Amino acid sequence: MGSNPLDTKKDYQNYVDQKSPNSPILKNCFNAFWVGGLICSIGQIIMDICASKGLDTQISGTIVSIILIGISAFLTGLNIFNKIGKFAGAGSLVPITGFANSIVSPAMEYKSEGYVMGVGGKMFTVAGPVLVFGISASIIVGFIYLIFNTQTVPLV
Numbered sequence: 764m765g766s767n768p769l770d771t772k773k774d775y776q777n778y779v780d781q782k783s784p785n786s787p788i789l790k791n792c793f794n795a796f797w798v799g800g801l802i803c804s805i806g807q808i809i810m811d812i813c814a815s816k817g818l819d820t821q822i823s824g825t826i827v828s829i830i831l832i833g834i835s836a837f838l839t840g841l842n843i844f845n846k847i848g849k850f851a852g853a854g855s856l857v858p859i860t861g862f863a864n865s866i867v868s869p870a871m872e873y874k875s876e877g878y879v880m881g882v883g884g885k886m887f888t889v890a891g892p893v894l895v896f897g898i899s900a901s902i903i904v905g906f907i908y909l910i911f912n913t914q915t916v917p918l919v
Contacts, residue, residue, distance in 0.1 A: 795854030798847065802858050806831055828859055835860035839867040865889040 806827045813823035838844035844864050848855045855861060870886035887894070 791852055794850055795852045797854070798851030799854030799857060802831070802855065802860055806858075831859050832863040835863040836867045839864045840871065862890060862893075865893075 809827045809830055810823050813826050814820075818826070835844055838847070844855070844860070845868070848861075848864065856864070866886050866889070869888045870882045873881035873885035875881060876885075
């Protein structure tokens with residue numbers, strides 16, 4: 764107990780640095796960039812197909828979201844999306860596909876506990892806080908906009 768706590772922290776940090784592998788940052792950034800770009804390009808192709816069929820932008824965007832969520836949920840179920848996530852990192856997790864993965868993964872993991880307490884209770888463990896924060900923040904911003912908006916807003 765006679766050792767200096769700063770020496771212990773330094774020793775521990777040196778130990779962690781020796782045991783932790785160095786991350787190839789440029790390679791990881793490149794993989795995230797091209798995989799994320801590929802996902803977005805697939806979304807754009809779906810959007811262009813919808814536009815060629817005469818659908819407006821809002822409906823086309825909804826269709827793109829549904830298809831990308833469905834594909835990523837299906838790939839998560841086959842344990843393929845997790846491999847893509849390990850390879851591409853944020854490139855696969857930032858688009859809407861990551862949201863679908865964050866719901867399907869816990870649902871699959873806790874399926875053995877039953878559909879209500881397992882799937883239903885655990886499927887939002889990752890996405891739930893994001894949803895709560897996003898909805899809460901949008902309500903707060905909406906009220907701030909309502910209060911500071913210079914135009915008169917009819918309340919009816």
